[in-house]
Amino acid sequence: MTHTAMVAWSGLLLGLLFGAAGRLSGFCLMRGLANAWAVEPAQRDTRKLRAFAVAMAVALLGSQLLAGMTLLSLNDALYRSASLSWLLVPLGGMLFGYGMVMANGCGARSLVLLGSGNLRSFVVLVCLGIAAYMTLSGVLAPLRVWLEGMTTLALPARDLPGWLMQGGLGAGMARWLPSLLLAGALLVWALSSAAFRASPRDWLGGLVIGALIPGGWYATGVLGFDDFEPVRLASLTFIAPIGESLQYLMLSTGTRLGFGVTVVAGVLAGSLLTSLATRGFAWQGFPDHTRILRSMGGGTLMGIGGVLALGCSIGQGLSGFSTLALTSFVALGAILAGAGLGIRGPLALSKV
């Protein structure tokens, strides 16, 4: 088997696991935030958000362990850019966060829901994929490139360890000090809730999904390693890949099957198989036209925002975060802020 085929198959496997785990655990950053920030204190429930924190901690420790064993260098990851657009990354993150609330789930969650028969997610995904490619290489791309060029800001370092090393820390210390502190803080916060500890569905879901992130780095960085025909280093992310999957359906004879597309296909299949096996599959449609509009609007905002912010809640929140890239902290903060605007405050959307 060629190395590109190995990468494609491992993408499918990781996607299947993500789809199954997502379906069984209901893993969803948006649901976590909406539950945690509910207006009524009595309705507040932080278990889903704590599951996301566990996933972040596991992804971070696993990825840094891979990089620390010098199996691969996370330097080639998209997130670790030496500069960022001070306008587009925060703006994109906020658009994505708001769109996620509008569509009632992020791109990955929509794939999982579609696999269980939720047709509203189909509308979200099609709009998301088209909007992503409009921004990446279509009609909005010239504007994006122009704005990017006008607002580029050089970062002091590509990532947190690089920044600490400039402050005089050794390489090992600079890697493990922030990794252990951040992962420790996330785990301590997550496990401080008795309700969360008593909910294996949530913590197992977070654990498994978090572990898939280093799996993605391993697939593209180690299995996909080839001096002559390198595979682009990547882990789980869903905005560009959903667009790429739509493009692959239309142009497959002239394009090569890559990691992103097989992950998307895997998530869909994993969720579908799990739904059928647990007899949870049920067709769901739209109650009225405003829900269609919300799905379309949310998908479009996530597509545009996800490309501007270089990733979604999974792409930046888990994969990007696991590399400790400075860009990812900015993007993740903006995604949370955008979601916050959609959940509470003057711009809040009604709960659906």
Added chain:
Amino acid sequence: MPHPARQLTLSRRRLLRTSAGGLLGLGLLGAAPGLLLSPTALASDAWQRLDAAQQVIGDATPESSGLSLDLPHVSEDGSAVALTVGVEADLDDDYVESIHLFASGNPSPEIAVFHLTPMAGKPEVSTRVRLNETQEVVAVARSAEGRVWATAREVRITVSGCLMRGDDVQESLSNPRVSVPDSFSAGQPGEIRTLITHPMETGLREGDDGEPLPRHIIERFTVSVDGDTAFEAELHQSVSANPYLRFHLAPQASGEAAFEWHDDTGDSARETRELNVM
């Protein structure tokens, strides 16, 4: 008797209506095959509109089947588009002598010329090329006995999906990499892959200070087996940075292969590999 003017008006109206319908029909008839076939229909004679390709073809009438050119339909990164060109025609004792690649829409159309010998075994070469806009890539191949093939393929180039990155500058002609099969069967082609670090600076790009960066490219790559040239490539500025070449060798007996890269400043790099024929 009807009024002549009125008759005229009527018939003119009918004429207009029928001709409008006819025009529409003709338009559809014309457009339908155009829509269905345009990429191939346009591509098949792209080499005729390209002077550089015409010079290689000369007076010969090129065969259109037998030469394959494999490129993605759509590429999001015009700085490195994977390309494979190969002659699949039945050659008997004849062999492919040269394969020429052109990018019709680049500032200078020449991409590369590959000179092959009988020792190059299978006439199939892969590399990565720069394409600065949506355009047709043209390939022309010539055999030792004078057969000529030409083909073209349209590639759509979109804006790069990546942010600009401050990539670390690496030393030119450093880190040559060569992969050869562990063993060959006598006369059977085996796949060779080579890669070397080099900016392939086009001379058309401005640096951070606004001054044009001087042209700096690898111009020639040669492979010889025990002193006999087996494969040679002339590279131009449309070949991507860190030139990658995949080709074949079919040695009759074990020997030493020497791989040499020469750039336009006179520098060169050399690697050798043992070829084991079982």
